[in-house]
Amino acid sequence: MPNTDAMAEAHDPLVFEHRLKQQAALEQRRDAVMRIVRQTVTFTVFLALLVGLYTGYKAFGQSIDDAQHDWAVIGSVLPRTDDLNMPPVSEIFGQFGETPGGQDQIYARILFGEALFTLREAFAGFLVGLVIGMVIALALAQWRRLEQGLLPYVVASQTVPLIAIAPIIVIWGRKNFDVFPWEWQDWMSVSVIATYLTFFPVAVNGLRGLQSPRPENQELMASYAATWWQALWRLRLPASLPYLFAALKIAATASIVGAIVGEISAGVEGGLGRRILREAFNYTTGPDRLFASVLGAAVLGIFVFLVVTGVERLVVGRHGGGAAT
Amino acid sequence: MNAIDVRGVAKVFNPGRSNQVEALSGIDLSVESGEFITLIGPSGCGKSTLLRLIASLLSPSAGSVQVNAKPAEQARLDRDYGMAFQTAGLFDWRTVAKNIELPLELMGWSKGDRRRRSAEMLDLVKLGEFAKHHPSELSGGMQQRVAIARALAFSPSLLLMDEPFGALDEMTREHMQDELLRIWGETGTTVVFVTHSIPEAVYLSTRVVVMSPRPGRIAAIINADLGDRTAATRDDTAFFKKVTEVRVALRDVEG
Ligand SMILES: Nc1ncnc2c1ncn2[C@@H]1O[C@H](COP(=O)(O)OP(=O)(O)O)[C@@H](O)[C@H]1O
Ligand SMILES: [Mg+2]
Numbered sequence: 097m098p099n100t101d102a103m104a105e106a107h108d109p110l111v112f113e114h115r116l117k118q119q120a121a122l123e124q125r126r127d128a129v130m131r132i133v134r135q136t137v138t139f140t141v142f143l144a145l146l147v148g149l150y151t152g153y154k155a156f157g158q159s160i161d162d163a164q165h166d167w168a169v170i171g172s173v174l175p176r177t178d179d180l181n182m183p184p185v186s187e188i189f190g191q192f193g194e195t196p197g198g199q200d201q202i203y204a205r206i207l208f209g210e211a212l213f214t215l216r217e218a219f220a221g222f223l224v225g226l227v228i229g230m231v232i233a234l235a236l237a238q239w240r241r242l243e244q245g246l247l248p249y250v251v252a253s254q255t256v257p258l259i260a261i262a263p264i265i266v267i268w269g270r271k272n273f274d275v276f277p278w279e280w281q282d283w284m285s286v287s288v289i290a291t292y293l294t295f296f297p298v299a300v301n302g303l304r305g306l307q308s309p310r311p312e313n314q315e316l317m318a319s320y321a322a323t324w325w326q327a328l329w330r331l332r333l334p335a336s337l338p339y340l341f342a343a344l345k346i347a348a349t350a351s352i353v354g355a356i357v358g359e360i361s362a363g364v365e366g367g368l369g370r371r372i373l374r375e376a377f378n379y380t381t382g383p384d385r386l387f388a389s390v391l392g393a394a395v396l397g398i399f400v401f402l403v404v405t406g407v408e409r410l411v412v413g414r415h416g417g418g419a420a421t
Numbered sequence: 422m423n424a425i426d427v428r429g430v431a432k433v434f435n436p437g438r439s440n441q442v443e444a445l446s447g448i449d450l451s452v453e454s455g456e457f458i459t460l461i462g463p464s465g466c467g468k469s470t471l472l473r474l475i476a477s478l479l480s481p482s483a484g485s486v487q488v489n490a491k492p493a494e495q496a497r498l499d500r501d502y503g504m505a506f507q508t509a510g511l512f513d514w515r516t517v518a519k520n521i522e523l524p525l526e527l528m529g530w531s532k533g534d535r536r537r538r539s540a541e542m543l544d545l546v547k548l549g550e551f552a553k554h555h556p557s558e559l560s561g562g563m564q565q566r567v568a569i570a571r572a573l574a575f576s577p578s579l580l581l582m583d584e585p586f587g588a589l590d591e592m593t594r595e596h597m598q599d600e601l602l603r604i605w606g607e608t609g610t611t612v613v614f615v616t617h618s619i620p621e622a623v624y625l626s627t628r629v630v631v632m633s634p635r636p637g638r639i640a641a642i643i644n645a646d647l648g649d650r651t652a653a654t655r656d657d658t659a660f661f662k663k664v665t666e667v668r669v670a671l672r673d674v675e676g
Contacts, residue, residue, distance in 0.1 A: 114551075114560050121558055312506040315478050319504045319581075320524050321497055330523065334514045412514070 147185050154182050183384035191388040203385065207371065207392040214367035215396060217283050218355040221290025222348060228291065229298025229343075236299070237306040237332075254296050258354065262289050262361035286358035286367075290351035297350070301343035305336025341408040348400040356393060368393050422490055424579060424611040425452040425475055430484035431636075432470050444470045446636035448484070454578075457605055457612045459622040460630050461667065463675055467637025468615045469583050475613060476502050476581050489578060496579075500528060503572030503610075507584040509564035511556035511571075518543065518552040521571045528575060542570040545604060562593040566600065573608060580605075580612045587617065595655075598624055602650055619671070623663045624650060631667060633674040641670040 157177025175181050192204035199206065232250065236243045269285035309331050317327040359369025372393065375386040432445040445467040452458050460468040473479040474486055477493035488496035496502065503524075511520045521539040522530075530538070543549045546566040556564055565585055572580055586594045598621060605612055616622050622629045623645050633640040645663050647654060654660050 114558075114563060117558055117560060310508065310510065312508055312510045313512075315473070315476075315506075316504060316510055318478055319476055319497065319502050320527050321500055322527050326527055330526070331512070334512065337514075 150182070151185055153177065154184065180380065180383050183387055187384040188387045188391070191382075191384045196382075196385070203388060207368070207389060210366060210368050210371050211392055211396045213283075214352065214355050214359065214369065214393075215400070217286045217358070217364075217367065218290045218348075218351040218400070220284075221287035221292075221354065222294050222351040224287070225291040225294025225347065225351065226298055226344070229295040229347075230302050230340075232295065232299040233302030233306055233336075234328075236303050243303075250296065250299055253292070258289065258293070258357050259361065261292070262358050265289055265292075265358075266362040282362050282364045283366075285362050286355050286364055286369075289358035290354040293350040293354040294347040297343035297346045298340065301339045302336060305339030306332045308339065309335045337412050341404065341412060344404045344408075345401055348404045349397045352393070352397050352400055368396065422454060423451045423487075424454040424456070424489060425450065425613070426485075426487040426490075427451070427471075427475065428485050428487070430471075430474060430481045430486060432467070432474060432479065433482045436482065443636040445474070445481075446638055448637070448639060450630065450639060452611060452613065454611055455609050456628065457602075457614065457626045458628050458630060459614045459616055459626040460632060461616055461619065461622045461671070462632030462637075462640075463634050463671075464617075466632045466634035466674075468632060470637065471632075472581055472583050472613060472615055475579075476504060500524075500575060501578050503575070503577040503580045505565070505568045505572045505580070505582045505585045507587045509556070509561070509568040511564055511567055513556050515555075516552065517548065517554050517556065517559070517567050520556065520567055521574050523571060524575050538574055539570075542574050545573070545607070546570045546600065560593075562589055562597060565589065565597060569601065569604065573604065573610065576608070576610075578611060580610045582612065583615045584617065585614075586621070594621070599650075601625065619664050619667050620655070623647075623660060623667060624655065629663075629667050631670045631674060640674045643667055643670060 153174075154177045157174075179187070192202065192207075194203050195201065196203055196206070201209075232246070236246060265288050266282060266285040269280050269282065269288070313331055313335075314327070317331055322330070355367065356369035356372065358364070359367045360373050364370060368389065371389050372386070375382065375389045379386055427448050427450040430445060430448040431443070434440075434442040434444055448471060450471075460471060462468055470479065474481055475488065475493060477486070477488075477497040480494075486493040489499075489501055491499075511517075512523070515523070518536075518539040521542050522535040525535045525538060540549070540552065543552055546569060548563060548566060548570070551559065551563070556567065559567065568585070572582075586597050589597060601612075602625065612626075614622075614625060616625075626645050629643045629645050630639055631641040631643065632638065643663070643666055647657070647659055647663065
């Protein structure tokens with residue numbers, strides 16, 4: 097028992113127990129750094145693997161082609177390996193540095209501008225969806241009846257295919273939304289679609305989070321004669337934050353998807369959705385540009401996910417909200 | 422003036438429904454100011470329910486609960502209660518000091534006054550150096566001490582505790598009992614304490630209230646005046662006699 101000496105030194109067994117915990121916390125912090133390093137390495141290795149697989153498969157298919165063999169699987173089940181179906185990785189990444197005909201900017205710069213445009217639509221929709229989702233979560237948490245009555249509709253709203261409702265929202269926007277003091281723009285309809293995808297995870301997780309404090313915690317607030325607002329602000333909202341951020345990570349990427357699909361259905365110019373659609377039309381003359389534009393959308397999705405994760409670190413921090421101990 | 426007057430109280434949960442439970446029936450209990458009362462009895466006999474009725478977290482189905490000569494509801498609104506539960510129930514997103522300041526914030530204390538008071542309370546529970554720590558960094562016993570500091574921070578006239586040491590190991594538990602008695606002696610607060618443990622009840626209280634189940638009633642009230650508790654008390658024959666007395670009363674209840 098190497099601990100006996102330390103035990104004898106500590107005047108207070110509780111404080112001794114604390115020292116052990118403190119040491120564990122220190123080790124945790126070191127583990128956190130190691131985790132980030134590991135994650136970065138893993139991500140890079142996987143990216144290399146993916147590129148290797150793509151390139152290897154392409155080379156394999158091409159070698160068979162060159163040998164004039166008829167390999168039945170390629171082209172029927174697996175994609176053909178010619179440059180039209182699978183442009184070389186070097187060509188795809190090369191596209192970012194090219195200047196497409198009639199433009200004076202490199203492709204990466206164009207995609208960046210369009211990504212910002214889509215990001216703005218998505219972000220506006222995301223914010224509105226966050227507010228609407230939280231209001232719904234609060235209402236459902238407050239009135240049990242409402243939870244039984246409204247929740248099925250909230251769930252059902254998400255089973256309607258986005259492709260179907262996007263044009264409806266755009267048409268409504270053009271014809272009906274004139275109550276606003278500003279003129280309704282088509283990109284705002286795109287934002288509404290992003291809102292549609294955002295509010296749902298926020299409402300569902302927000303509700304779970306608001307209901308997460310233990311009964312004793314609620315009773316504690318009641319014993320202080322705390323008002324509804326005080327209990328919300330000091331207990332239920334902070335307790336809901338970890339749940340909320342889990343939802344926001346889903347919502348952020350979903351809002352990007354919503355904005356891209358929305359742009360395509362609404363025919364809104366200037367964003368990544370429109371870009372991807374155009375590159376799909378011009379596929380035969382520039383397949384590598386389509387691949388590059390889709391990569392751009394993926395990077396945007398990863399970016400917003402990382403932003404939310406970063407904000408979570410700042411707001412919730414190491415100690416988190418969540419289950420009060 | 423009595424700190425607590427419970428008169429003819431009954432509590433029925435879900436009345437008129439298939440899951441109706443008669444939790445308490447015909448409860449009469451008076452607690453003098455400055456007393457340390459423990460409630461003991463088999464699980465489900467209504468100890469927590471009685472505590473919550475006194476705290477006005479529940480309202481009685483019959484009878485009345487007066488606290489400091491006013492209805493319990495009024496006493497709650499006047500913030501006469503400090504509460505502690507089996508789980509410390511600290512808010513993990515707040516530091517230890519901020520946890521203790523929570524009730525003070527709700528009561529509109531100034532920032533300076535809050536700081537000063539939380540420092541005092543941390544000294545009282547001997548955790549002065551942990552003000553800036555977060556609860557998750559503390560051991561279970563330390564968390565429970567913070568919870569007690571929080572309950573006492575605004576000097577409530579009543580401290581209501583529902584098995585606060587139930588989740589602690591035996592060593593920590595005895596340590597905490599001594600801490601609580603010291604604090605009780607220093608603050609003069611009236612304490613109502615729910616426990617499962619007979620020695621704990623005898624060691625802590627001036628009177629032990631033994632309860633019986635289905636429906637919950639008060640079966641016996643046993644005086645436990647053993648004088649000042651010291652290190653020797655736990656090995657005292659007078660102490661063991663009281664423990665036996667409570668055990669016998671409980672055996673009658675469960676038999
Ligand atoms: N909120 C509630 N709704 C329905 N029944 C309850 C509720 N709270 C307690 N009870 C019931 O009342 C009885 C007494 O419970 P409780 O006061 O928690 O007992 P104890 O604390 O002595 O173990 C038990 O039968 C319990 O199931
Ligand atoms: Mg209980």
